Amino acid sequence: QVVQAVTFQAPRIPIVSNLTGTVAGEELLTSDYWVNHVRQAVRFADGIGHLDAQGVTTYLELGPGGVLSAMAQETVAEAAFVPALRKNRAETDAVMTALAELHVNGTVVDWAAYFAGVDARRVDLPTYAFQHERFWPEAPKRGDSRTGVDPVDEAFWKAVTSEDLSALDVSGDLTLKDALPVLSSWRDRQRRHSTLDQWRYHTTWKPVDVAAAPVLDGRWLLAVPENLDAAVADWAVEGLRATGADIVTIDTDTDLTAHTDAAGILSLLALPDHDQHLHAGVTPGLTHTVTLLQRLAEAGVHAPLWSLTQGAVTTSDSDPIRSTAQAQIWGLGRVAALEEPTRWGGLIDLPEVLDTQTWQHTAAVLASDDGEDQTAVRPAGVLARRITRAAPAPTGKAWKVRGTVLITGGTGGLGARVACWAAANGAEHIVLTSRRGPDAPGAAELRTRIEELGATATVVACDTTDRDALTTLADTLRTDGTPVRAVVHTAGIGQATPLATMTPTDLTDVMDAKVTGAANLHTVFADTDLDAFVLFSSIAATWGSGGQAAYAAANTYLDALAHHRHTHHLPATSIAWGPWA
Template sequence: GAHRVQLPTYAFQRQRYWFDPATPGTPSAAATDASSVEARFWEAVEHEDLEALTTTLEIDEQTRLGELLPALSSWRRGQSDRATVDSWRYRITWSPTAIGERTAPLSGTWWVAVPEGRADSARVAAVVAALGRRGARVVPLTVATTGRDAVRDAGRDAGRDVLAERLRREADTGGTPAGVLSLLALDDGPHPEHTALTTGLALNVGLVQALGDAGIAAPLWLATTGAVSVSGSDPLGSPAQAATWGLGRVVALEHPQRWGGLVDLPGDLDERSADRLCAALSGIVGDSGPEDQLALRDAGVFVRRLVRAPLRTPGRESWKPHGTVLITGGTGGLGAQIARWLVRSGAEHLVLTSRRGTAAPGAAELREELIALGEGGVRVTVAACDVRDRGEVAALLGRITSGGEPVRAVFHAAGVVEFSQLADSTVADFAEMADGKVLGATHLDALLDQDHLEAFVLFSSIAATWGSGGQSAYAAANAHLDALAEHREARGLPATSVAWGPWADHGMIEHGEVAEHLSRRGLPAMEPRLAVAALSEALHTGETSLVLADVRWDRFVPGFTAARHRPLIGELPEVRDALATTAAPDSTGPDDVADTFLAGLAGLPGEDLDRALRDLVHAQAAAVLGHSSSDAVAGGRPFKELGFDSLTAVE
């Protein structure tokens, strides 16, 4: 109930005492639809209206009463499943934001990193001039790739050390910069050694690392052009540059204190666009805090947001598999789940590929399972194909179509997941991650017969949507896939990219410790049966980009927002509630467990006290990182090297 409070004796004591009017919760569209269906059902039951009841349940009026209970049970499960799937659905939008008459003169020294191959371009010159006219002392830094013959020491790229030393000298002679703007992503041609990557992405990886090595804490901004689409009239021009956005989202988590943001530049940087760029760099764009993911267009400034994407009405089955369906990574965990769903949906011919084909573990058993599941009505081909190799992909498609059966749908699920902090990664690590995902998708995009293709489905990840510590290479590769789907849509071609959250019983989630760790951070694993149902809905409704993840925002938000403002998720009501709860003062007093532990420490001699504290830190670090034993946490290593990011640090 209500309680009395002491009012201030004078104004401006920085505490508010006004009553706030109660705001009734607004039900979601999905909840409204579900309530409407349930209301019709119960009304029919109450009025003993058999016709209305059977219509709602979609069963024959002559169905015997004994058959009604299974129908009711099935209907109820369907409604529950739909509500669960609906709660997983999100999408990215771009919202216009006004900066009005606010101006943003820059001050101090700004380093502008430019790729060697674009150093003389008009766009680079326009950016440098724009910053200079608005008060910055601009120092262009031309950055070149490291060739094949470069010496690598202890898994580090040679160019990284050279660049770090160069940055140290520049800071010593010209002073610490106020900010760093990278235009390196504008070189979106293939890297000379790792063709799955662009030169610009590789250069940006080296720049982030070198800045850290040199101890430069100035905010870093990564710029692109045509890497995002803010509307249907703004086609995405460079899917390859979008990989830098995936990289940047992880940098924001691993190095929040020296992160500026991501900005996509317009085709022509006129005076208005230059003003907007400088406003972004100075941090004045944003009503509740600086924006860190922006796109500058002729129409204004747009900011990136994650919003819910509920299905307002149940989707009609407008897509069904028929003809030949290709699944890359088809013998793996995700591929097998998709294959089973396709067989249940009436697929006629599945082609499952992996690098080892029939020699892949479990491939033969999966084929037999699928044939049995299809009761003899489906053909299943398991083929060896390295999707990184354009020639092998072309040969596979040639064999498939030689019998007059074009590929009607493709599900690109190939790829691996590896964890490595950006500071410990090399360009080769990024290339290895991109090889299967990016090259495979690029080859399929180029080689498939688009006239007969009805579905082109790319398996992406939430790591590309909002970042994930230790997954910079993975996030970059998946951001490229998301952009490729939008690029195909702009060309009038079918495409669906799904940024998945973790699936239960798949990959790393098969290990209970990892599943528990993710769940504690607010990312419980999704049940595969429902994840597949969510994918089916996306295909029925023709969605191009979708995020499917079970996020418990009350657990996810505190860690995600601890180190800096995260406007990406700020418009979700659950996030606002979590932020309000986090900001509320804690009046519960010291934790009893902590009190007990501190009391136990009080009487220990020095050596025992040190040992007890070390054991505590090791045990807590191991628990947060998902290790079963504190022995897995090496002493004497920085927390970042152990795999900590801003989320795990808060936990």
């Protein structure tokens, strides 16, 4: 009925119909066509294919983003698809970029109309010959795992050529018949090791150049928690003032709608956080930072929010983590950068001594537009975080599973897989903890499966967030003659909650089991001679994952705890798993 009241006119530009996948005719002028357009299947791919058959090579998408261009590219790979607008990009910049892409793809542009009224003029290009300098990547060196040369085979033949039997784990007294199985076993081990090396990445820190005399213009909001050391707050205030900023100190009662013109926000909310401040796995600074982000959004403040920490990251072996609690902010920040790209500024980790030079480096990061949003200020300068391929790990002895292995979240999917693996690889006793223990679904079947693999299994109702219960369990196992030799912490739950709607309860629900459980395991087994202390972390902590701010914060704490244990010569491995099938 609505469409019948519309007056139709024949189009002046041909229209490819999503009903037929071909150029539409007079049917466009009927109400039935538009009713069918709503009800019937969209033949978008057919339409793009029809245009391709007509010789169309360039497509301009008029819409809020590039969704249709991405879809069409799957149908016609060789054509140029140009979105007029891009998500999270200023409209003027996006349109100008689109115009440039159309131009370089052969579309005729009316430049006179484009530059009308701006006094534009043509200029001559340089007449000298351009310098011919090669910028192609150099071929990898021989033995690189990314070439056709197998590094395992290369190591094998090198050992054979040099007659280095020890490198192959072969005794000189063995006959060829006895040596062949040993060599085969060595090769299999090295192949597995080589494959893992190709999967491994780690965090590195790169020195970056910053301005020697930075200037901060406009009004800066300074978020100061009540329990912050006054000397630290004064350092920030004096630094902001000295570099040109107008300062407004804000708290939970500040009306942020009065500061929509702010140039930036500097948060000191995480600086007082220490492990003893954890409440259900969450630091006060984390909760306050989430609240601040939400308040800024509600007030319409779009200035970038920068969060300071102190000793929350390690940039080298000589620069240990001093606050595992503050590391949570780094996980939150990586997710905020994805969910709130225009409102999140970045993360800056401070050194132990806060002096004038430290502030100059900090202000240089705040004033810079180079996109470095994860930095550490150290006495030698500013370092920026990078994810790089890890060097091949040393081929030392592998962890040989033995004795009792304690697995938290043991009756869950991940815990069950680890338990069966441990049982099949030498563990004599598997202890599975979970909140429901033997009453958890599938617990009895899992116990039977472990025993069929040759190990004894104990399923215990023990909440790892309860340190007393965990201590009692450890003492009981020790008294029974089955002390824990390895700990694997798989407990935890996932999350899909945007920062904009996250509540304090959402934080504790996700973080308690992971963070409090890991902290309790660290404390309870601090004086135990463990073979392994394994934490199941996530790539969400490494580079962020939308909707998983609490999950990322919790796993960043696990990564920091592993670093902390290494500093104190305690075993620890934190594995940043990708998505589980």
